[in-house]
Every structure is written in C-alpha cells, then in structure tokens.
Amino acid sequence: MEFFNNHTRLFRTAFLFFAGLTLLVAILPAINNQQNNQPLPSAEPVTEEAMKGKLVFISNGCVACHTQQVRNVDMDKVWGSRPSIAADYAGIKRTDTWRNTATLMGTERTGSDLTDIGNRQPSSDWNLVHLFNPRIVVKESIMPAYPWLFTIQKETTAKDVVVNVPKEYLNGKEGKVVATEEARYLLAYLQSLKQAKLPDGSPTPDFLYKRKQAASGGNTQAPDGNLLYTANCQSCHQANGEGLPGAFPSLKGSPVVNGNNLQLYVDIIMNGYDARPEFGVMPAVGTNAGLSAAEVTAIINHERNSWGNKAEKVTEADVKKLLDFVKLKTAK
Amino acid sequence: MKNRIPRQQKYGMVIGLIFGPLSLLAQHTGIMEATQVPRSGVMLVLVLLLMSVFTAALFLACKVWSMLDKSRKETEDDNFQELSRYLANMDSVQIGKLLTITGSQPTKNTAGNGNTKTVLLFVSVVIGSLLPSASLFAQSGANQKGLLSETGIIITITLILIPILAAIGLMIVKLSRMLQNQRKQQDLEKAERLAAYLSTLPAEEVNTVLQARKKALDFTLNHTELSGQQAPADEKGLISNINTRDILPFVAPKQKAVKRPHIDPALAKLILWYFGSAAFWLLFGTSIGEYLGIKFVAPDADHISWLSFGRLRPVHTNAVFWGWASLGMLGLGYYIVPMVSNTALASIKKGWQALHLVNAAVILGTLSLMAGINNGGGEYREYTWPVMLLFGLALILTLINFWQTISKRQMKEIYISNWYIVSALMFALTITVVAYVPSWQNGLGETIIQGYYMHQGVGMWFMLFTLGIVYYMLPQQLNKPIYSYSLGILAFWTQILFYTLIGTHHFVFSSIPWWLQTVAIVGSVGMVIPVVAGTTNFIMTFRGAWHKIAGSYTLPFFLVGIIFYCTGSLQGTAEAFRSTNLLWHFTDFTVAHSHLTMYGIICFFLWAGMYAVIPRLTGKEAPQVTVGAHFWLALIGLLFYTIPLMIGSTLRGQMWIEGKPFIETVVHMAPYWLWRAIGGSLMWLSHIFFVYNFYRMVSTRETIDVKEVALEKLQQKIIA
Incomplete structure (x- = not known):
C-alpha cells in the first residue's frame, strides 16, 4: 500500500492518532477538572509556614512512600473520615517557576497516608521526635531519620524548640536537640493536613467494597483491644505501655487507667488531654478514628490488664453511656 | 483382553481423581472470605498431596495392567515362532559360537507364574482399598465444609498423608524391583528353551545355512566407496575457522558473531559511546537502587541528606530510565535505522549532540535531585523542566536525524522497526511537552497528566522503541524473516489505541473522574491484543529455529525478553482491575x-x-x-527480587483489607524486603559482568593475528 511506503504520511498519521487520543484522555479532562473544581469553603487557608514546610516535604521526596489520598474504598477508612474528592486538591497551584504543581497524591504507601495526619497525629512533640529518628517512637519503623533538620546545642534559649531525644539516639553527642526552621515548617505543614468538612447538606461520598463481618452464627465478634491499641495508641504510649519520658506519659500503673474515674478515661480517649505540662498534648484520638463504644471498651480493658496493670474490666454499656455524655459535653 | 478396564472408563477415573478434590477446594474458597489466603494455601498443599497419592495409585495400576498383558502374551504365544525369530536375529559372533557347539543336553522347564499372581493380587487389593478411601474422604469433605476449612484439621490430614505417601513411594520402588526380577526370571527361562530348541535342530543342514549367514553378516565396507582414494581438499574454500583442539567444553560453545562487510567507523564510534554511557548509567543507577533496597532492611545505614531515601529513589529511577535504557535504545536505533533504510545516517554530528545532551540532563538531574531540587511529586517527572529540556532537545535532534535518514532510504518500503522507533521518538516528545507545560496542571489536572505521563513514558517510549529494536534484531539473529509483518502492523496501531488510554489506572479509586478510571481499565484489557500479537509474532519467528538458542548467546536474552513481554504486560492488565487494585495498589506489587x-x-x-x-x-x-x-545472575536475581515482593505485598494488601494496624504490615514485609535486597544484589552483580563484557568487546587491547604477523615477517625477510 502506498500509504505504508510514504514516511511523511505514515508518521504524521501515527502522530495525529496519538495526539488526538492524548487530547481526549489527558489534556481535556485535565483542563475540565482544573476549571470546574473549587476548594471547599471550609478548607483552612494554607499558612506561609505550612507552605514552606510543603517545600521541605517535596524536596526530601516524602511522596515516595507517603500518599495523600483517601480512596473511596472501605480499607482506606483508617486514613480519613471521608474519601478524598476533587475539591480537596483544587486549591493546589503551580509551586513556582521551576517546579510543577504538587498534589502529592503518591502511588506508594510504604508509609502511612498523610491526608488527615493533622487530625490523626497533631502532637508537635511526637512529630519532631519522630522526624529526628522514627525508631525512637516506632521501633519497627523503616522511615529514614532526618537529623539534618535539627541541631544539637549545648546552650538553648527560650525561643528554641527543644526536642526530647533519648541519649542512645544522639550517637554520643552531648547537648540538646533543637528543631531548625525547616523542621518547624515541616511540622506546620503536617499539622495543616486536615480533611476539610463538606458543606452542610452535600452528600458524603461512600466508601465502597465494605468489609463483610465474619457472620458465623450471627454473633459479632468483640473487637480486639490489642490490635486497636497498636493502631491508635502505641505510637505514643509504646508497646510496653511506658510511653516516652518527657513526651508521652506511661500507662503502666497510671491512676487514670487503673482508677475508677471512667468518665475522665473515656473523655481522654475521645477528646484528648492537655492537663500536664510536662507531657505533650494528646489529640482527640477516639473522635478522629470514630471509635465505637465496643472499641473504646476493648482498648480500656486491654490497657487495664496489660504491662502489670490489674484493674476491673468495664462493660460496653457503661462506656456507651459515658460516650454519649462526653459527646454532648464537647458539643456544648 | 477380558479383564481389562475399558479405556474411557480409565480416563474417567483419572479425571475424577484429579478434579474431584479441586472442585472441593473451589467450593471452599467460594465460601471462605477472601481474607483467608494462608488457609487456602494449606488447602492447596493438601490437594497437591492428594493428587500425588492418586498419581501414585494410577502409576501402580498402569504397571499392573502392562504386566498382565505381557504375561498373558507370553503364555499364549507360540513358542516355536518366537524361538526361530531368535535364531534369525543372531549376529555373526553368536552364529560362530553356535557353530562350534556340537551337542548339548536340554534342560527342564521348572518355574511357574504363581509369583506374578500373588503380586497382582496384592496390588489390586491396595489400589482397591485406596480408591474407595479417597472417594470416601472427598465425600466426607463435601459434607463437612466447616470442619475441613479448619487449619488444624488440614494440618492433621496433611501430617497423616505424609507417611502414607512415603509408604506408597516405597512400595512403588519395591514393586518395580520385583517386576524386574520377574522379567529376568522369564528371560532366563526363555534362554533355556532356546538352548533346548537349538540342540534339537539337524546339524549339517543348519550349519551350511548358518555359515552362509555368517559370511553375509561379516561383510563390511572399506569406507572409501564414496570418497575414493584421494585425500580430502576444500577447493572452493568453504570451510574455515575450524576448532582443532579437543578440550572439555566447560562453557557451551556458542557461535561467533558474523563480521558485517562495512560499517562507517565514525558511526561505530558514536554507537559505542552511546552504549558506553548507557552502561555507566546502568551501573550507577542500579548501585543506587541496590543501596535503596538495603535501606528497607537497614533504615539507619546513613544519615546524610543527599543520600536519604526520598531523594535517592528518583535518582535511581531517572538514571536507569533516561541514562541507561534511553541511551541504550538510542544507540541501537543509530545502528538499526540506517541499516534498514540501506543508507548512511543523515548526520553523525547530531548524534553526538544528542548524546551529550542526554548525559548532561542525567548528570544535572541526579545532582539536583540529591540536593533536594525536584519538580514535585510526580513519578519519573522529578527532573525540573530545565533539565528535562535538555533531554527533549536530544529527542528532537534524534527525531530529525532519523527522519532525514529514512527519507533518503534506498528502498520503497519503510521497515516496521522504523515505524516503532520514529513513533517512539514523536510520542516521547509529545508526552514530555504535555507533562511539563503548566497550563493544565492545577489541582487534579496534575494527577490526570501524571497518570498519562508515567505510563506513556513506559509504554510509548521504552516499549515502543524496544519493540522496534526487536523487530530488526530478532530476525537478524535468527537469520530468518519475521513471522508476520502484518501482525506487527496490527500490534503497532492497537498499541497506540489502547496504551494511550491506560495512564490513569494508577489512580483507580482516587478522586479523578470515575469514567476516566473506567476508560483506563478498559484500555488495559485492550492491551491484550498488541501484547498477544507481538508475543505470537516473536515466538513464531523462533519456529523451526529453536535449536539456535543453544548455539547463541544473544538469543537467550531475546527469549527471556519475549517471555516477560508476554507475562509482564498481561500482569499489568490484571493489576488494572478494580478488584485487584484493592489488593495490590500502593503495595510493593507495583515495584515488582x-x-x-x-x-x-x-x-x-x-x-x-x-x-x-x-x-x-x-x-x-x-x-x-x-x-x-x-x-x-540477571535472570535469577530478577526472580528473587520480584517473586517474594509479589507474595509479600499480596499478603500486605490482605492485611490492609482486614484492617490490621499499619505498623504490623510494615513488620510483615521485612523478610520480603530482605529477599528483594538479595535479588537486587544478584542483579547488580550481573551488571558488573555486563560492564566488563562491554569493556572486553571494545577494549583497544590488540589481539595478535598470528597468521597476519607471520606473513608480515616473511615479507620483511623478502625485502631484506
């Protein structure tokens, strides 16, 4: 055929074919998305500090392991209260002349998803210690350490943000670990990562592929307190329940855990705690994770009967009552 | 033939034995939640065990049947006919012996066939007891599904089966030994009968016949009937390069490359520099990759910002993409395009410029990534635009160069390699422009373009160009034309049609439009067409030339490439579905x-x-x-790298679905990451061999041609 022997026509056809398809599946949908989506009105504007922190995040290639997208599948529920939608990314524009837009959605989840990390783990202390060396707080972590975001100083002033790092992680260096500007920016960025609330009345997209409960005989299994503890509490209070001195309090022998003030206990789990200046602020873990009464009960009973703690078990009914009460309190 | 089981019935039994337990398994997995992979793994082992028991039983049955046949034949056959057949088949030496024997005493036939019968009885009893018990087991399994899916019970059954299997194995050995003895016995008896028969024959008559026969058998050729008495000579000069030393071949002897008549030395130099740069980037890029693999196992290996994981990962991917693979492809392109156009390359100068631009891009890109300057979050799009601009310019120069070369080709047709190669260049330029122009990159626009870019980079640049290379190099190495030119054309157009659509399958379940995700999935399924067409074409080109693999050191590389082209690409299709995305997305399965x-x-x-x-x-x-x-090393390393990673990440995906704490899934991956590092090390080692091989192929180290030097010396003598 003549067509196949004429290189101009042949190559031009191939090119137009490809370019046409490119227009249809890439360029036009991209333009369409860019024009028809606006950031949610409830989304907090990004502070200058957080923006600078995002640049630190980008330049260190954190996106290689951390996604920022809650997919609309049930298994992603742990990363956010709702699936991510186009509007969540609509406000992200080109970084600068040299660098492209960074939605940082990522394609690998070697580490955890960060879409809602500002809600899930807002603690400054935890984040800074974790950045200095993740293995201080999460023994099994394989995340790189970022000591170059910190300096080690003999003298510190009141302005310095001192990070409480155990001695064995200082490699024999003497002094206090102080977060640099970059570390503080990065922290600000991480704390700014929060899922914005959808406007009232707009339908929340569904999580698909719901997990079927093991429906053997109809009785739902009681949640595993140990697993829930690992997923929600362990990164601060540690696997041995002893916390981290100067940052996270020990649960071993704790009066709250072993005591009888169940209301305070439930309140702390659901809404966080900031009553003791020598420790970091505890976020509203229970509310953020949407823990049910059964799950809170499981966690409480696990904590009351581990690491040498021996206290009476609580019942789901008690916790449920208190949960409603605590929720009411915070609503006010 | 009376007591023989009809053939259909036999096959029916076999099929039933094999598929019975399988269907049982199918029922179970259907009922079990998808979350029970380890348990179904145990089930699989169990089924395999059962199947091997049945195979053993079947083997025994077959043996017995053949025994039955044989012994029946032996008793039924006419003794005389068989014995005279032995006589006719005697060779010269045997006849000689027979002739010297004058007379001998016949011996009596003693042994009976009772032994065989007892053996048969025993075997049939064993099989008889085995078959019903197996079917009994299957039945009870089908009735008590809940029980059988209990891991403990499966393990118990497995444990019980192990000694049974061992016993059956032992029995097979014993039985076959018994059968052998039996056969030996029979042969001895036959020999005695033969001796008796021979001694009964009338001596004189037979002797003359036998002597004539012996003479006939003793006839030999003198081995010069065809060649004549003259010494051999190669008057036409057809034979050369004879291996005269007979040594043990420690390495399989492979064919030497054929010297091509003429390749412009300037072009040869250019191509070699492309290959040399590529080899350097391969070694560099995979050293980085190796170090990254180690960091999964030892995250505190260093605390230097320039070497931190997030910065090095794109250094690895970009160096092997734009440095190694791209330069390697371009180098081969510079060889192939002029070759199939039957003309000289349009401009060697442009070739050098392109080489320098690519090298500059990778050097600058590597340094800037390590310094923490990158384009944003997009994979393979980490180089900033000024760096990628250099790469783009190199592509433009190459495209012009190839286009001009093709336009002055010395034949009417454009060989299909050039379709693929020129298209790959055009498409790579297109995707680079689409990926770096900022007009459509805000918000999710960036993600849509990212999906498009990262996959077109792989499929429209690397895959398309490489296919062009294969369409030339494979037929050349096999010394036969490509199986189907038109199949190549079909693959070309369908590749463009389907591959262009599939980019966004990297963002299934994300917030990009649902219809776009669906289009990507459909496109991924469509990719079956070009992949199967291509694979068929390459495999069929091998048809009738498979033996050449043994004698070539390039063809094994092609074969592995073709196998992975088929399996790897189809795996991509499998990964694109929504259901598999649930399991594998975000895990190391993608890396594998x-x-x-x-x-x-x-x-x-x-x-x-x-x-x-x-x-x-x-x-x-x-x-x-x-x-x-x-x-x-490359092949084994790749398998060690990918297989554990696929297993581990499948299980990790399962754990995510089950809602296990995230850190538990990190701990779970540790051994698989270790295997990945081991596989990666083997791959890296293989690259050292490759670089050494490259050095040996291009080193200026002079090899002395003894003949040439001797001639020169003689000439010098004459002059002197």
Missing part, C-alpha cells in the same frame, strides 16, 4: 511489576541487541563465561 517489565523486557532486549551489535562494530567478543554469568 515495574521491575518485571522494565528489567525483564526492556533491559534483556537491550542486552540482547548490544551483544549482537557491538561485536559487529569492533570485531571483538566478550568471553562466553562472563556473558553467561551476566545472563544467569
């Missing part, structure tokens, strides 16, 4: 897949091409041992 394809397909094809081309340019070949070491 990209190595199966980029390494298994692209790298192996590139090595094949280089090992074929470089000796034609330099006249030197790499030592076979080190080529072999390269091949096997």
